[in-house]
Amino acid sequence: MTAAAQRPAFGTVLAPQMAVVSYHSGAWGEFQVKPVAPIELSPAAHVLHYASTCFEGFKAFRHADGSVHVFRMDKHIERMRQSARHLVLPEPDPRQLADMVRAVIDRCRDAVPEAPGALYMRPLLIGTTANIGAAATPAADASLLVLASPVWDYFAGGMKPLRILVDDVNTRSAAHLGMVKTGGNYAAAMGPTLAARTKFQADQVLFCPGGQVQETGAANFVLLREHELLTRKLDSTFLHGVTRDSLLTLARDLGYAVNEREFDVAAMLDWVKTGEAALSGTAAVLAGVGTLIYRGQEYRVGTGGVGPLTCALRTRLVAIQQGQAPDRHGWLQRV
């Protein structure tokens, strides 16, 4: 068996320690770091009935000298606070959450894999108030946890070109909640994604409500061609990816014209006759699309393989994350 074959699937193994803090009577308490174990929750907890929950996902990287660096933690914490606000959950204190992340990384230092692996950090916020009559009442009490997981490839095939089903019927979220990283959005994508897998052997669904290209179930979507990048402009309907922001910055550094605007399925199918398409996210990094499937027909993206621009941009980002290229934008924080 190869080393890659022995690696656990993304997210299936947890590092041994987690950080936990509770919110009661209008204030966060002191956090604790402790061994990962089941948590106690009332069966009437708000989160279990009314889905008052949001989470984050970002990575810490081990550099060649053994030091560990977390990538754009502040931006992820800001996004989590934004998610909490939209869900009327208590907002995490940014300094406390950063301390919790650093404490977990510090206590799980041995679990940070060497490149190309990383320690994936997963803060989770849940409404804990016990009240089954609170459909229209926010949770007054909450818990914030930080979990960690050593990870490698997100897509089982590594750099294999992806098959993506283009779906202009279903939506992955309510229009005002797409920018919120909350479990319900993933629940909404689950059925269409599993159906696309069974029916079309698709890796993911690209949601295009009303024919406008949005994002996939767990990543943003970008189109690339020589010196040009196109992606949907930020609005409330989809997640504002930190990887998206990083890649757009790197593309601008390289002299790309970066276009952020709405575009429809017809424009995308036209683009991919010669251009490239890719999914961007913490887990996917930048994963090339080889085939789009739309209304039962298959459309080859470029040559059908992972395109050279996708590879180059991915390599550039990963080199910064892994400490092999200078961090000109100050994205890494040593822990």
Ligand SMILES: Cc1ncc(COP(=O)(O)O)c(C=O)c1O
């Ligand atoms: C729905 C969705 N869109 C986009 C992204 C990409 O966001 P980020 O680049 O911050 O990981 C994610 C998470 O990876 C996601 O779950």
